[in-house]
Amino acid sequence: xxxxxxxxxxxxxxxxxxxxxxxxxxxxxxxxxxxxxxxxxxxxxxxxxxxxxxxxxxxxxxxxxxxxxxxxxxxxxxxxxxxxxxxxxxxxxxxxxxxxxxxxxxxxxxxxxxxxxxxxxxxxxxxxxxxxxxxxxxxxxxxxxxxxxxxxxxxxxxxxxxxxxxxxxxxxxxxxxxxxxxxxxxxxxxxxxxxxxxxxxxxxxxxxxxxxxxxxxxxxxxxxxxxxxxxxxxxxxxxxxxxxxxxxxxxxxxxxxxxxxxxxxxxxxxxxxxxxxxxxxxxxxxxxxxx
Numbered sequence: 001x002x003x004x005x006x007x008x009x010x011x012x013x014x015x016x017x018x019x020x021x022x023x024x025x026x027x028x029x030x031x032x033x034x035x036x037x038x039x040x041x042x043x044x045x046x047x048x049x050x051x052x053x054x055x056x057x058x059x060x061x062x063x064x065x066x067x068x069x070x071x072x073x074x075x076x077x078x079x080x081x082x083x084x085x086x087x088x089x090x091x092x093x094x095x096x097x098x099x100x101x102x103x104x105x106x107x108x109x110x111x112x113x114x115x116x117x118x119x120x121x122x123x124x125x126x127x128x129x130x131x132x133x134x135x136x137x138x139x140x141x142x143x144x145x146x147x148x149x150x151x152x153x154x155x156x157x158x159x160x161x162x163x164x165x166x167x168x169x170x171x172x173x174x175x176x177x178x179x180x181x182x183x184x185x186x187x188x189x190x191x192x193x194x195x196x197x198x199x200x201x202x203x204x205x206x207x208x209x210x211x212x213x214x215x216x217x218x219x220x221x222x223x224x225x226x227x228x229x230x231x232x233x234x235x236x237x238x239x240x241x242x243x244x245x246x247x248x249x250x251x252x253x254x255x256x257x258x259x260x261x262x263x264x265x266x267x268x269x270x271x272x273x274x275x276x277x278x279x280x281x282x283x284x285x286x287x288x289x290x291x
Contacts, residue, residue, distance in 0.1 A: 013173040017047055020170060023122055025104050026052035028096075028169075030127035030136060033063035033084065034286050036071040038188035041175055044126050052103040053080045054123075056096070058132045060084040062279075067286040074290040085136070093139045100167065120168045129174030129194045137161055137171055187212075188287050193278050206270035207244035209277060212287055221273070224282055225251045235264075248273070 027048040031039035036057055055075050060068050068084055075082045081103050085092045101108075104121050111119060125133050141161055161169045176189070187208055190200055213220055221227065227250040235246035245266060251257070251273060252264035259265045276282050 013175050014043060014047075017124065017126065017172055017175075020124065021047055021051070024051060024124045024170065025107055025121050026054060026100060026123045028054045028056060028100070028123050028125045030056045030058045030125065030131045030133050032128075032131050032192050032194075033057040033060040033068050033071070034192060035188040035288055036068075036075070037288055037290075038185040039128055039131060039192070039194070041126070041128055043175065047126075052107070054096075054099055054103060055080050055082045056136065057082065057084045058127075058136065059086065061086040061089075062284060064284050064286040067289060070290050088132075088135060093142075096140060097163065097167065118165070120162075120166050122168050122170065124170045124172060126172050127174060128176060128189065130192070131174065131194065133171065133174065137169055140169065191274070191277065191287065202270040202274060203245075203248065203266055206248060206273045207242075209273065210244045210247050213277075213282075213285065216287070217283075217285055220282055220285070221247060221251075224276070225254050227251070227254065 027044065029040065029044055029048075040055075057063070057068055057071060072082045072084060081099050083092060083096060083099060085096070100121060100123060108121070111117070125137055127133050141163055159171045161171060163169060174194070176194070186195075187205075189195055190205055191209055191212075210221060227247065231250045231253065232243070232246045235241050235249040236243065238246075238249075241249065248266040248269045249264040252266055252269035255269065255272060257265040257268040257272070277285070
């Protein structure tokens with residue numbers, strides 16, 4: 001499957017960010033801790049030249065902690081400020097504000113020497129769709145300042161949010177880039193829900209997820225759904241089956257997802273598998289490594 005999705009409003013969002021970047025002191029970029037590289041928009045790198053950078057490895061509670069630690073060290077070695085975070089609990093909200101102050105300390109001191117005192121730090125919150133930006137902002141603000149949702153495209157325009165007298169956040173829509181040169185990047189984005197599922201084939205996507213997880217976490221799917229080798233052997237005898245669709249058939253059988261004619265419903269099994277992965281029910285899993 002060709003993983004591409006670029007709704008028209010994203011072009012407008014990029015233009016809006018370009019127009020506002022001159023007002024910004026620091027860019028806070030959220031990326032999904034399960035795909036820290038694929039989840040970073042290269043347009044934001046270009047946009048954020050000469051700006052302080054804070055990378056939030058969000059949804060860290062869903063990612064493999066050992067792998068997330070390696071990603072944190074990797075991005076810190078490039079000169080970025082980096083924090084792991086679970087925006088839903090918001091326990092790290094105070095730490096985020098401290099890091100923003102530390103990152104902008106040189107700028108604050110420079111302002112003081114120019115006689116500029118009390119101007120709030122202005123931060124732009126950016127990232128791909130469905131990475132948790134609005135939830136992150138609401139936790140920082142301590143109130144529901146930004147709309148939230150579990151699908152891409154909830155935030156459509158910009159909004160400024162005040163964090164007291166000393167800090168302001170600019171919320172921006174989630175943006176992808178027009179063409180993924182590496183289809184593995186597109187796959188990773190599709191797997192975590194940053195693309196519109198209505199434009200994707202759920203069975204193909206689920207087969208790709210099985211392939212990725214078999215590489216990094218062999219056995220995790222069989223254990224979760226109580227799949228036996230004997231089951232897989234039976235389904236592999238079907239002339240239409242491959243090793244991935246056989247797994248989906250076994251999931252369907254074990255979860256009693258059966259269509260008319262006693263046929264395993266692999267469409268529903270695919271949706272179940274994707275939902276279980278996205279919500280952490282398969283365990284804490286990461287889809288890529290810093291190498």
